[in-house]
Amino acid sequence: TKVKRNYWRNISNQRRFFDEISLKYNIRVFSDWSQVTYSTIVKEGGTSILKQYPSLLSALETVYPDSKWDITATRQVPRNYWKNSQNQRQFFDDFASKYNITTTSDWETVTYRKIVEEGGRSILKNYSSVRSALQALYPELNWDNDTVTTKVKRNYWRNISNQRRFFDEISLKYNIRVFSDWSQVTYSTIVKEGGTSILKQYPSLLSALETVYPDSKWDITATRQVPRNYWKNSQNQRQFFDDFASKYNITTTSDWETVTYRKIVEEGGRSILKNYSSVRSALQALYPELNWDNDTV
Numbered sequence: 001t002k003v004k005r006n007y008w009r010n011i012s013n014q015r016r017f018f019d020e021i022s023l024k025y026n027i028r029v030f031s032d033w034s035q036v037t038y039s040t041i042v043k044e045g046g047t048s049i050l051k052q053y054p055s056l057l058s059a060l061e062t063v064y065p066d067s068k069w070d071i072t073a074t075r076q077v078p079r080n081y082w083k084n085s086q087n088q089r090q091f092f093d094d095f096a097s098k099y100n101i102t103t104t105s106d107w108e109t110v111t112y113r114k115i116v117e118e119g120g121r122s123i124l125k126n127y128s129s130v131r132s133a134l135q136a137l138y139p140e141l142n143w144d145n146d147t148v149t150t151k152v153k154r155n156y157w158r159n160i161s162n163q164r165r166f167f168d169e170i171s172l173k174y175n176i177r178v179f180s181d182w183s184q185v186t187y188s189t190i191v192k193e194g195g196t197s198i199l200k201q202y203p204s205l206l207s208a209l210e211t212v213y214p215d216s217k218w219d220i221t222a223t224r225q226v227p228r229n230y231w232k233n234s235q236n237q238r239q240f241f242d243d244f245a246s247k248y249n250i251t252t253t254s255d256w257e258t259v260t261y262r263k264i265v266e267e268g269g270r271s272i273l274k275n276y277s278s279v280r281s282a283l284q285a286l287y288p289e290l291n292w293d294n295d296t297v
Helices: 011-024 028-034 038-043 056-063 084-097 105-107 112-117 130-137 162-172 180-186 188-194 207-211 234-247 253-258 259-268 281-286
Strands: none
Touching: 011 056, 028 056, 038 084, 056 084, 084 130, 105 130, 112 162, 162 207, 180 207, 180 234, 188 234, 207 234, 234 281
16 A cells, blocks of 8 residues: 555554554454564554654554553563564563663663563573673674673672672572572672672672671571582582681681581581592692692691
8 A cells, every 4th residue: 555655654544554453463452462573563564653663662652642551561472472582672672662772871770670570581581691682682783891781880889788789680580589599609600790899898609698688597508409510510619618718717728727527518518528538638629829738727
């Protein structure tokens, strides 16, 4: 159908078009629009309409102003719907429209939690972070290393409330429901998630958690319910000894002299020590940068 110039700039004509789509695709309630993709609208001849809006959601909000539109309302979708990268991109297009995100730097303050709250958990499961999702879905944009990371004021991470907010985000992302679940999260994971500035303030991850969640009872053994072969990993082994040192105020190599094999076992380190001939050999292997003389440990 050839239409007059500027025909599709008229909201009434746009609404007539979407009414036709809703009839054709059996859309009875507004959440049914989740089954209709951007490409479907293009295929049906709606390109001239879509060009006027940053996203399909934005178009629908304009054409049907009396309806309450939000991203989560359109997320009741078929199985594997969010495996489709086009649908994933549409979600972020809609998110950007809702929160007036127009540049890559605007994404800097968008947290993992916010994406989840808007119904994007199933999308984020396919990526290691919000940034990796954006980089994959918008390859045409310039995502430098500093983009989509939270740029904060100086000393921001010295505030315990901000630190707790960070760990709350981690617990949400890694599905931590009880405190023993933290055993699945390594020091390097926290670093990867942007927590280096927090960790620098503590001798270990356990120490950070004890400070941030003071009302919880933390001990090393409580966080040792771990996956099979977890203690085969030297990084996890070192984290155990970091936590042990923090708990018993061990700050120098000579402080380890009075620590017995039995004590390490009592704290849950039996599986680690099985890999070494003694406590000393474990420490020497895991802390090669320290000076372990023959009389130490």
